Amino acid sequence: MATGGRLVLAGTPIGDSSDGSPGLVAALTAADVIAAEDTRRLRTLLARLGVTTTARVVSYFEGNEAARTPELVAAMLDGATVVVATDAGMPSVSDPGYRIVVAAIAAGVTVTAVPGPSAVLTALAVSGLPVDRFCFEGFLPRKAGERGRRLSELVAEPRTMVFFEAPHRTAEMLAAAAEVLGPARPGAVCRELTKTYEEIVRGPLADLASWAADGVRGEVTVVIGGAVVDAGEELTHAVTQVQQLVADGVRLKEAVADVAAATGVRKNALYEAALGSR
Numbered sequence: 152m153a154t155g156g157r158l159v160l161a162g163t164p165i166g167d168s169s170d171g172s173p174g175l176v177a178a179l180t181a182a183d184v185i186a187a188e189d190t191r192r193l194r195t196l197l198a199r200l201g202v203t204t205t206a207r208v209v210s211y212f213e214g215n216e217a218a219r220t221p222e223l224v225a226a227m228l229d230g231a232t233v234v235v236a237t238d239a240g241m242p243s244v245s246d247p248g249y250r251i252v253v254a255a256i257a258a259g260v261t262v263t264a265v266p267g268p269s270a271v272l273t274a275l276a277v278s279g280l281p282v283d284r285f286c287f288e289g290f291l292p293r294k295a296g297e298r299g300r301r302l303s304e305l306v307a308e309p310r311t312m313v314f315f316e317a318p319h320r321t322a323e324m325l326a327a328a329a330e331v332l333g334p335a336r337p338g339a340v341c342r343e344l345t346k347t348y349e350e351i352v353r354g355p356l357a358d359l360a361s362w363a364a365d366g367v368r369g370e371v372t373v374v375i376g377g378a379v380v381d382a383g384e385e386l387t388h389a390v391t392q393v394q395q396l397v398a399d400g401v402r403l404k405e406a407v408a409d410v411a412a413a414t415g416v417r418k419n420a421l422y423e424a425a426l427g428s429r
Contacts, residue, residue, distance in 0.1 A: 156227030158235065158255040160248055162267020165239040165370070166345035168199040174265045180204055183231040186211035186223055188238050188247055196236075211235060216247045220254050227260045239370070240270055245289045245315055270344055271313050274372035277351055278311070278339035281376070284415070285311040291324055298324070302331040309377040316371045318342075322363035328375060329356035337376040343369040386424055389416040393425045 159178050164170040179185065179197065185206045187193035193208060211219055223233050235242045235251060241264070242248030255262050271287050288305070291314060292298045305312060316324050321340065328338070334357035342350045348369070352362055356375065389410050396406035407425055411418040 155230040156232060157261040157263060158223075158227060158233050158251060160242045160252070160262070160264040161234050161236045162241045162265055162269070163196060163236050163239055164345070165268045165270045165273065166343065166349075168196060170268045170345060171196070171200045172265065172267060175267060176200055176202055178234050178265045179206070179236070181232065182206040182234040184209065184223065184226055184233045186219070186233060186235045186251070188212045188236070188242075192238050193236055206234070211247055211251075213247060216250050220251050223251060224254050224258050224260065227255060228258060239268075241267060244269075244271070244287075268345065270315070270341075270370070270372045273344050274339070274341040274374050275311065275313055277341065278374035279353055280311045280337060280339065280374055282311065284309070284377075285313060287313045290315050290317075291327075293320065295323075295327070298327055299331060302328060306332060307378050309379075311377050312375045314373040314375070316373055318367045318369060318371055321367040321371050321373070322360060324373065325356060325360035325363050328373075329360050332356060332375065332378075339374045340367070341372045341374065342367060344372065346370075385414065386416055386420065389414050389421050390424050390428055393421065394428065397425075 159182070161175055161178050163175065179202045182204060183206055185193065185204065185208045187208060187210060189212070190208055190210050197204065209219065227233050235248050237246035237248065240246065243252055252262055275282055275285055286308065291301055314324070325340070329336070334355060336356045337354070338356050338359050339351060339353040340359055340363065346369070352359060392410045393403070393406045396409065397403055403425060404422070407418060407422045410416070411421050
């Protein structure tokens with residue numbers, strides 16, 4: 152059963168502080184404790200939003216979240232409202248937050264969120280790439296070998312992919328992506344989203360790698376188009392999945408419905424193909 156306290160994940164502006172919502176202002180004002188990734192940046196944000204708070208402000212970042220989480224959970228169990236605010240965007244998405252969410256849920260504490268700007272969705276929306284299905288891959292590994300292996304796993308990924316990258320590694324990342332995924336694979340580099348010097352560069356990965364070779368500054372989000380899947384090959388693969396389910400005792404119609412929902416293959420076409428394969 153939920154306790155009197157609660158955990159609030161506060162989505163903060165990714166650049167322009169005027170994007171801070173009334174809900175964010177209300178949450179920061181009403182908090183008993185604010186766990187901030189960077190307390191100085193939080194103070195700046197509070198000033199820009201015109202927020203006055205009596206909350207106890209504590210640091211909560213990668214280096215201390217394991218040690219600080221039990222303390223914050225204890226405060227919530229005593230009835231406190233704890234707001235987690237990272238430097239930009241939604242806590243726990245490539246930022247501190249996941250650990251305390253898990254701990255709060257385990258302790259029976261109510262967990263909620265104040266929706267806010269998202270670099271992932273903003274970059275996806277302006278990329279010009281398909282947005283009906285996408286996946287977020289976060290940061291690729293720093294080491295070249297590990298990065299190459301991760302990219303190799305994504306060669307056949309049909310969904311549009313969104314990545315975060317450090318500015319000083321962006322050229323390296325794009326060059327590796329062009330080599331593994333193909334130089335003609337479409338992409339977009341979204342830099343300093345919502346800020347004064349926002350820049351969005353679109354084109355084949357090879358061109359983007361060349362553009363980034365002279366250096367990139369600011370916060371970077373990279374969007375890369377998914378693999379183009381041959382319709383015939385996709386249907387064949389889907390039929391194989393249906394056959395496996397039927398062999399396991401699932402009725403044909405149910406198997407077709409499940410596989411169609413998972414793969415996006417048209418149900419009628421899949422049903423006919425599955426019948427023809429029997």
